[in-house]
Amino acid sequence: MKKTLAIASLIAILVALLGGSAVAATAVTARAQLRGHLPELGERPTTRVFVTQAEYDTYRNSLGDANVFPAASSLFMSFDKDVLALYTRGNDIGGRCIGTQIVAGFSGDALTASAPWQTGTCGAPSTAHYPFILMSLSRTAADGSVWLPTAKSICFSVESPDTNACASLSGASPLPSASATKSAAPSATVAPTATRSLTPTQTVAAASPTPTTSAVASATRSPAAAASPPATAADNGTNFLLYAMLIAIAFLVLLSLILSRGGRRR
DSSP: HHHHHHHHHHHHHHHHHHHHHHHHHEOOOEEEEEEEEOOOOOSEEEEEEOOOOHHHHHHHHHGGGGGGOOGGGGSSTTTTTTEEEEEEOOOSSSSSSSSOOOOOEEEHHHEEEEOOOOOSOOOOOTOOOOOOEOOOOOOEOOSSSOGGGGOOOOEEEEEEEEEOOHHHHHHHHTTTTOTTOOOOOOSOOOOOOOOOOOOOTTTEEESSTEEEOOOOTTSSTTTTOOOOOOOOOOEEEEEEEEHHHHHHHHHHHHHHHHHHHHHHHO
């Protein structure tokens, strides 16, 4: 009876370990390209994905005077190796911006990414409370696999579930010539409200290889946009979890054999 219980326990542990390995996320390199505050991007959390440069350019042009995003040629990425994702928090409590320590991983059919909050406004006015971050995601995961063809969604959050927002992907292709069906430009432009104070003296920093580059915004540009230099938050470490599980499996098999021989001797 004891032998049967021991073997059953070993099998249960083995199944649990195998189940854990099946849902383990594979790390994907993510880099911040631009961050700041911009009320024209909406009131609620959203995630937009741009698989091709054409999609990104279309979205930039659709923003009109509210456009503070750099041209694709100024980004620290290339669409043949990466995709772009834009996360907007919407109306936030203020006094903080999204950090650049992005952690991303792909599991099943979804890529999930998250970042911490950072005190301050990333160079925007102290009253700014519409944080956003533009980031690049490598098309190749840390284990060498290409995740985009099997991905159905990309989700991003900042520390808490209430900030989570996802973008759906349908028929996405790893080739830069393909298009993602869910990365179209917005259909409407948000009109200025009484809470916006347009001033020609506000500054808007643009993404560039040097963190000190900035440009003066025009009177029609949003007063609450600020950029920051990109930062790398890659997680390319070896998958130690897989090695640990293989060792555990070998140990369990060996223990089962020892218990089995012990039962026969009795």
